[in-house]
Amino acid sequence: MDMKRINAGKLRAIGYDARDKVLRVELEDGSALEYLNVGAELWRRFSTSGVAWSFYRDNIEEEFTSRRAAARNAGAARAALDDLFKPPGESS
Structure with a gap:
């Protein structure tokens, strides 16, 4: 699914899968x-x-049932944070 970056209220990106709706x-x-x-x-x-x-x-938040979804690039973000907060001298 292609995501469209936006900056509107609390929204940061939106996307749609037409096949699966x-x-x-x-x-x-x-x-x-x-x-x-x-x-x-x-x-x-x-x-x-x-x-x-x-x-x-x-039109969406209160009208449709939502489910939590995994954040995109969550693994990469976690790895970057782990690298940032590693004790000095420790390597990956």
Whole structure:
């Protein structure tokens, strides 16, 4: 799924899988949610909205069931943090 980077309210990225009708939103805290059975027309309206955060709150957040999704690149982010906070002299 291709993600579109945005900076709207707490939204940081949005994406849509048309085949599976899954909408994915990534939030500023690093969490990700997936919404099932989202139609292509709603995705089109959301992805082109000038007020994406309001659109999300009004038309998606309360209207569709969400599930937590793994954050993208979580493993790489974790490895980078582990490297940053390693005791001096310890190698990977």
